Structure formats: structure tokens, C-alpha cells
Amino acid sequence: MGELLDALAIALKAGLGFQAVLFALLAVGINIQFGYTGLLNFGQIAFALFGGFGIAVSVSQWGLNFWVGVVIGLLAAVLLALLLGLPTLRLRADYLAIATIATAEGLRLLFRSVSATPVTGGTRGLAGFNRDFIALAPWETARRYSILGATWSGGELWVAFVGWLLVALACLLVWSLVRSPWGRVVKSIREDEDAVRALGKNVYAYKIQALVLGGIFGALGGMIYAVGTGSAIPDQYQNANTFLAYAALILGGAARVLGPVVGAAILLFLIQFADTGLRTLISNGIIPEGLLSSTDVAQIRFVLVGLGLMLLLIFRPQGIFGDRREVMLDAR
Amino acid sequence: MVRLLLVLLFAAGLSAVAPGVASAQSEEQLLGTLQTSLSGPIEGVEIVVTTPDGDEVETVETDENGRWTVELPGPGQYVVTLDAEQLPEGVGLSGADTRTITVDEGRRQGVLFSLTDGSRGGGGGVRAIQLFVDGLRFGLLIAMAAVGLSLIFGTTGLTNFAHGELVTAGALVAWFVNVGGGVPLVAAAVIAMIVGAGIGALNEVGLWRPLRRRGTGLIAALVVSIGLSLLLRYLFQIIYGGASEAYADFRGQRAVDYGLFRMTNADLASIVISLGVLLLVAVMLQRTKIGKAMRAVADNRDLAASSGINVNQVILFVWMMGGALAALGGVLLGLSDEVQWDMGFRLLLLMFAGVTLGGLGTAYGALVGSIVVGVFVQMSTLVIPNDVKYVGGLLLLIVILIIRPQGILGSRARVG
Numbered sequence: 001m002g003e004l005l006d007a008l009a010i011a012l013k014a015g016l017g018f019q020a021v022l023f024a025l026l027a028v029g030i031n032i033q034f035g036y037t038g039l040l041n042f043g044q045i046a047f048a049l050f051g052g053f054g055i056a057v058s059v060s061q062w063g064l065n066f067w068v069g070v071v072i073g074l075l076a077a078v079l080l081a082l083l084l085g086l087p088t089l090r091l092r093a094d095y096l097a098i099a100t101i102a103t104a105e106g107l108r109l110l111f112r113s114v115s116a117t118p119v120t121g122g123t124r125g126l127a128g129f130n131r132d133f134i135a136l137a138p139w140e141t142a143r144r145y146s147i148l149g150a151t152w153s154g155g156e157l158w159v160a161f162v163g164w165l166l167v168a169l170a171c172l173l174v175w176s177l178v179r180s181p182w183g184r185v186v187k188s189i190r191e192d193e194d195a196v197r198a199l200g201k202n203v204y205a206y207k208i209q210a211l212v213l214g215g216i217f218g219a220l221g222g223m224i225y226a227v228g229t230g231s232a233i234p235d236q237y238q239n240a241n242t243f244l245a246y247a248a249l250i251l252g253g254a255a256r257v258l259g260p261v262v263g264a265a266i267l268l269f270l271i272q273f274a275d276t277g278l279r280t281l282i283s284n285g286i287i288p289e290g291l292l293s294s295t296d297v298a299q300i301r302f303v304l305v306g307l308g309l310m311l312l313l314i315f316r317p318q319g320i321f322g323d324r325r326e327v328m329l330d331a332r
Numbered sequence: 333m334v335r336l337l338l339v340l341l342f343a344a345g346l347s348a349v350a351p352g353v354a355s356a357q358s359e360e361q362l363l364g365t366l367q368t369s370l371s372g373p374i375e376g377v378e379i380v381v382t383t384p385d386g387d388e389v390e391t392v393e394t395d396e397n398g399r400w401t402v403e404l405p406g407p408g409q410y411v412v413t414l415d416a417e418q419l420p421e422g423v424g425l426s427g428a429d430t431r432t433i434t435v436d437e438g439r440r441q442g443v444l445f446s447l448t449d450g451s452r453g454g455g456g457g458v459r460a461i462q463l464f465v466d467g468l469r470f471g472l473l474i475a476m477a478a479v480g481l482s483l484i485f486g487t488t489g490l491t492n493f494a495h496g497e498l499v500t501a502g503a504l505v506a507w508f509v510n511v512g513g514g515v516p517l518v519a520a521a522v523i524a525m526i527v528g529a530g531i532g533a534l535n536e537v538g539l540w541r542p543l544r545r546r547g548t549g550l551i552a553a554l555v556v557s558i559g560l561s562l563l564l565r566y567l568f569q570i571i572y573g574g575a576s577e578a579y580a581d582f583r584g585q586r587a588v589d590y591g592l593f594r595m596t597n598a599d600l601a602s603i604v605i606s607l608g609v610l611l612l613v614a615v616m617l618q619r620t621k622i623g624k625a626m627r628a629v630a631d632n633r634d635l636a637a638s639s640g641i642n643v644n645q646v647i648l649f650v651w652m653m654g655g656a657l658a659a660l661g662g663v664l665l666g667l668s669d670e671v672q673w674d675m676g677f678r679l680l681l682l683m684f685a686g687v688t689l690g691g692l693g694t695a696y697g698a699l700v701g702s703i704v705v706g707v708f709v710q711m712s713t714l715v716i717p718n719d720v721k722y723v724g725g726l727l728l729l730i731v732i733l734i735i736r737p738q739g740i741l742g743s744r745a746r747v748g
Binding site: 038040042084087093095097098101103105109110114115116240243246247250296299300305306307308314317 | 546716727
């Protein structure tokens with residue numbers, strides 16, 4: 001029983017920690033692109049990569065101020081969105097999907113390559129760029145605090161606090177945007193692009209705006225994650241994370257303001273609970289080592305996410321809060 | 333320009349080749365393999381392992397596979413020395429003949445010596461030809477895996493992100509049959525193709541046909557295929573592990589000199605097999621009834637259905653063919669680059685590049701586009717470092733999307 005409570009406490013921490021903030025912000029961005037506008041951005045993690053490395057490279061390598069790093073990260077994300085969007089957004093949806101997934105994988109390979117090592121630190125990445133940010137915390141960051149049965153360091157708490165504040169602001173922005181004329185146009189683009197075009201709207205421009213806006217949220221997520229872990233390593237930005245964010249969005253409900261946020265918290269809670277639970281069951285001998293070893297547990301989470309993503313889309317594409325009529329998307 | 337050939341060794345790889353041995357020895361080890369592409373594995377070279385103070389731990393000779401292993405008394409620093417005098421004619425050390433290695437507790441630490449065998453020593457022109465031939469082999473391999481991807485898109489509209497997992501599945505089945513079951517690789521490849529066709533059929537019957545019947549949208553189906561890809565990919569990692577392994581009897585192949593370029597017999601066989609299979613596919617698409625039906629369904633599904641073609645049966649056949657071809661592609665990729673759990677996913681992006689370049693939905697477009705991508709990726713290493721060559725391929729994909737989104741053989745109408 002005690003073990004179950006421990007597992008719940010650890011999972012709760014995961015659902016509220018800065019990793020959940022990363023996926024919440026990634027998913028808020030995808031929600032603007034996919035949920036409201038109907039764009040398939042499968043390279044959202046690349047925006048997080050630019051955000052995280054924007055700070056890491058600026059501070060650790062170029063010796064710039066932390067906040068200059070934030071600006072550089074955001075500018076890099078905007079540039080990436082423009083580079084990706086300008087050629088592909090005139091084409092059918094799956095072209096953007098292929099281009100974005102290829103870019104995300106290509107950028108990760110580039111960032112971890114030997115030739116990029118002088119700038120990005122290669123496979124070992126960069127560290128030691130978050131001191132200025134952690135120092136802003138109004139409480140003692142070296143101490144450990146016990147909250148809801150799990151221990152948090154002061155720094156973790158600060159990053160998570162700022163992170164959720166950002167998520168709240170992002171949600172507020174999305175909420176006001178989708179109620180505005182801009183929101184009505186992008187939602188109609190999702191429903192029927194040609195009709196919107198016939199009404200004289202510049203569909204292409206709206207799509208690019210949505211892509212850039214979503215990319216900025218992705219970059220912010222990457223920054224929170226990099227500051228939280230204290231390091232930026234290219235392999236942290238694996239492609240699979242984009243799909244974790246998609247799973248979070250669809251779980252919570254696409255085209256709902258709070259859908260991606262609730263989805264991310266629940267998803268990370270479930271993953272961590274399954275992870276800790278499985279490890280406990282293995283160490284207690286309830287699951288025999290031969291069937292599943294504790295080293296396999298890390299992979300199980302992706303297996304479960306993949307299965308969950310399939311089942312959700314097939315049986316409940318609207319997720320927890322979504323509206324079924326709003327998420328019956330088709331290729332365009 | 334003398335190109336350095338690194339002596340590769342895979343500490344983790346070795347541990348899975350001999351699982352029984354690996355689990356029995358949890359103590360610290362040093363190990364390595366001596367080989368170059370031209371000389372093959374190098375036997376009988378003396379390796380001396382000492383402590384930093386100069387006390388000898390053990391002296392070993394490399395075996396017929398070029399391998400050596402030294403059991404260590406415990407974790408700590410060790411100095412490994414190679415006797416350069418004993419290297420065969422033409423092979424020399426390109427770095428120092430000693431390495432100081434720190435071994436952590438319980439670790440099996442690999443030791444790397446860089447050797448040069450003078451191969452690819454000609455001018456830039458010869459290297460370009462060498463890379464072109466390599467690229468051709470790679471491109472044919474991509475083409476084989478991509479034909480199915482393109483035809484599935486053409487017949488069902490599905491952008492199948494799980495197609496890379498069919499490639500991995502083929503390579504893994506062949507590996508388990510070949511290394512675990514001791515079956516020769518050719519027979520193992522045939523078994524892998526049959527299993528691949530089976531997996532393809534299972535995909536269609538178990539998942540995609542019911543989804544089409546439910547009226548699931550194409551975008552939703554695309555995300556489902558991503559879920560399937562994640563599910564399978566990490567399942568493969570659990571079953572197979574994170575190691576990178578070669579097929580039995582194909583470790584350390586010797587390259588044969590053809591004047592302007594060199595390649596191993598395995599690579600030559602890979603080119604011949606893929607050319608032969610692709611020709612067969614082309615003949616089938618052009619001459620046989622089912623091939624014509626496939627092209628008809630890919631071209632216009634409703635028209636094909638109304639002219640009496642059993643569309644579902646054709647799609648099932650496309651899936652089986654795609655699965656079998658992807659599996660064979662996986663075996664050939666495993667032959668040249670070793671078997672890994674995520675090899676298919678990495679190839680998938682190049683497959684997309686090839687298919688997009690050639691024209692999404694066409695069979696011949698996938699062929700042409702993939703070969704161009706393969707050659708481009710290999711030739712790009714003339715200018716850019718080897719470890720970012722895939723980035724070049726992905727960049728090419730984006731450039732194609734800007735210039736000619738419908739691809740070389742595609743029609744404008746499909747782009748939307």
C-alpha cells in the first residue's frame with residue numbers, strides 16, 4: 001500500500017513538474033496549428049530544440065545575458081516556422097507533415113554531429129546556463145521541499161511555477177484569439193479552406209501566422225525544459241516527443257483551450273505511474289524478470305503512448321473535453 | 333588523400349552475439365576488433381594490456397575475426413598497446429599505438445585503434461565514383477522499401493509513417509533466424525520476406541481496412557500510423573535491445589578491387605538483388621493483370637472499382653508486396669549498416685524524400701526518386717562530414733517541395 005502511495009506521489013510530481021510544462025506548451029502550440037487551423041506540424045520538437053539551445057548557446061558559448069538568449073531562441077523559432085511554412089503551406093497537409101518531421105530529425109542529427117560540436121556541444125550538449133534564472137527564485141533554491149509526498153528542490157519548484165504561469169498566459173492568449181475574428185478565420189480554414197478563400201481571406205498568411213505562433217509556444221516549452229534540467233542535449237529532443245505532445249493534445253481534446261494542458265498533465269501522470277508501478281512490480285517479483293526487465297520499462301512508455309494514440313484516434317478522437325464534430329479532420 | 337579507416341568495435345554488440353558468455357561475466361573487460369575494409373579482420377596481432385604503472389595484466393592475440401578480449405582484475409585505468417610490426421602488409425596505424433582507457437565498475441569497455449589501409453587513396457575523381465556506386469546501392473535499397481510506401485499512398489491515400497517498421501521487422505526477423513537459428517542469410521531473407529508480406533497483410537486486414545470501413549479520415553489515419561510506428565519501434569527495442577549487430581558470416585567483409593571503385597561481395601550482391609527484384613516489380617506492374625489493376629487503383633480508385641476491379645483485394649496485394657519488399661530492403665540495409673531497432677525509422681525519412689521527389693503515389697516515381705536520394709546522400713559526403721549526410725537528404729526533400737512539389741513523375745493534380 002505504501003508503495004502504491006509512493007508511486008502516486010511520484011506520478012503526481014511528474015504531472016505537475018517542468019516536464020509536464022514542456023508537453024503542455026508543445027501541445028498548446030500544436031493545438032493552434034492542428035486543433036484550430038488543421039496544420040500537421042510533426043516537427044514541434046524542433047521548435048523546442050531551438051528554444052532550449054537558443055538559451056544554452058547564447059549563455060554558455062557566447063557569454064550573453066540569459067534574457068538575450070530567450071529572445072534569440074524565440075527569433076530562431078520564428079525563423080524556422082517561416083522557413084518550413086513558406087514552401088509547404090500552399091500544398092496539401094501531408095507535405096507539411098513530411099517536411100516538418102524531416103526537419104526535426106535533420107536538426108537533431110545536425111546538432112549532435114561532430115561538426116556542430118564547437119557550438120552545440122555535440123552529443124554531450126551544453127550545461128550551466130540556468131544560474132541567472134534560478135537565482136531569481138524568491139525562495140531558497142538549494143533546499144528541498146516536501147509537497148504532496150514528493151520532494152522538490154527549490155529550483156525545480158521555481159521552474160515549474162514559472163512554467164505553469166507561462167502555460168496560463170498561453171491559454172489566456174489562445175482563449176482570446178479563438179474568440180476573435182482571427183480565430184474564426186483559422187477555424188474555418190480547418191473546416192473548408194476553399195470557402196474561406198472565396199470570402200477573400202488570405203489563407204496562406206493565416207496558416208503561416210498559426211504556424212509561427214504555435215512554434216513560439218514550442219520554443220518556450222523547450223526553454224522551460226532546458227532551464228529545468230540545467231542542460232541542453234540534442235538527444236533529449238527526440239522525434240517521439242512531438243508525438244507524445246500530440247497524444248497529450250488528443251487525450252485532453254483538440255480545439256479546446258484547456259485540452260492540451262489537462263492532457264499533458266494527465267499523460268505525464270499516467271506514464272510516470274505506469275513506469276514506477278512496473279518497476280515496483282518487477283522488483284517485487286510479481287512480473288518475472290524474464291518477461292520484462294527494469295531496463296525495458298523506459299521503452300514501455302512509448303509502446304503505451306503509441307497504443308494509446310491509436311486507440312484514442314480510432315475510438316475517441318475528441319479526447320476528454322473535445323467536440324466530436326470539431327475534430328473530424330480530413331486531408332486537404 | 334588517404335582516408336582513415338577506423339577499427340570499429342561494438343562492446344555492446346559483442347555481448348549479444350554470445351549472450352551466454354556475457355551474462356556469466358559481469359566483471360570488467362577490455363575488448364576490440366581489428367579490421368579494415370580492404371584487409372578484412374586482422375588475425376594474430378599482439379595486444380598488451382598493462383596498468384598505468386607498467387605492470388602487465390595480459391597479452392592476447394586477435395582471433396580469426398580480428399577480435400580480442402582481456403579480463404581485468406577490477407575497474408581503473410589501463411594502457412592498451414598494439415604491436416604495429418605485426419600488422420599485415422599495407423595496413424598501418426594512423427594514430428598512436430597505445431590507448432589509455434578508464435574502465436568503470438562492471439563495464440565492458442571497447443578500445444579503438446585507427447588503422448589505414450591505403451584504400452580510397454586515389455584522387456577526388458575516384459572517390460566520387462566510389463561514392464556514386466555506394467549511393468546507387470543505397471538508392472536501390474531505399475527504392476525497394478519505398479515502392480510499397482508509394483503504392484499504399486496511391487491506392488489508399490494513407491501516408492504510412494509505420495512503413496519504416498516494416499523495414500526493421502524484415503531485418504530483425506532475418507537476424508533472429510540467421511544468428512539465432514543458424515539459417516544461411518539467403519534463406520533467412522526469404523523467410524523475412526514471407527513474414528514481411530504477412531505483417532503487411534495483417535496491417536491491411538487488421539487495421540486499415542476496418543478503419544476505412546469506419547470512415548476514418550486520412551489525417552486521423554496518418555496519426556494512427558504514427559501511433560503504430562511508435563508502438564512497434566519501441567517494442568522492437570524491447571525485444572531486440574539497443575545494440576547494433578551484423579548478420580552471421582558477414583562481419584568484416586573484404587572489399588574487392590574493381591579498378592575505379594571497391595566494394596564487398598555483399599554490397600555487389602545487394603545491388604544485383606535489388607536491381608533484379610525491382611525489374612521484376614516493374615515487369616509485374618506493366619505486364620500482369622494484378623499489376624495493371626494496381627496502377628489503375630492508384631490512378632483512380634472509383635473508376636477502377638466501377639470497371640470491375642476488386643479494390644480491396646488489390647490493396648491487400650499492395651500491402652503484401654510492400655511488406656515483402658520493405659523486409660528485403662531491411663535485410664540489405666542490415667547487411668551494409670548492421671541491424672538496429674530504429675533503422676527503419678531513420679530510413680523512412682529518406683524514403684519519404686525519395687517518394688516525394690519521384691512523385692507521391694506513383695510506383696516508378698518512387699524508384700527514380702529513391703535512387704537520386706541515395707546517390708545524393710552518399711555523394712554529399714564529398715563536401716559535408718559523414719555524420720550529417722542524412723541531413724543533406726532531408727534538405728533535398730525540402731528543396732524539392734519548394735521547386736517541384738509534385739515530383740519528377742507526379743501529376744500536378746495530386747498536390748492539392
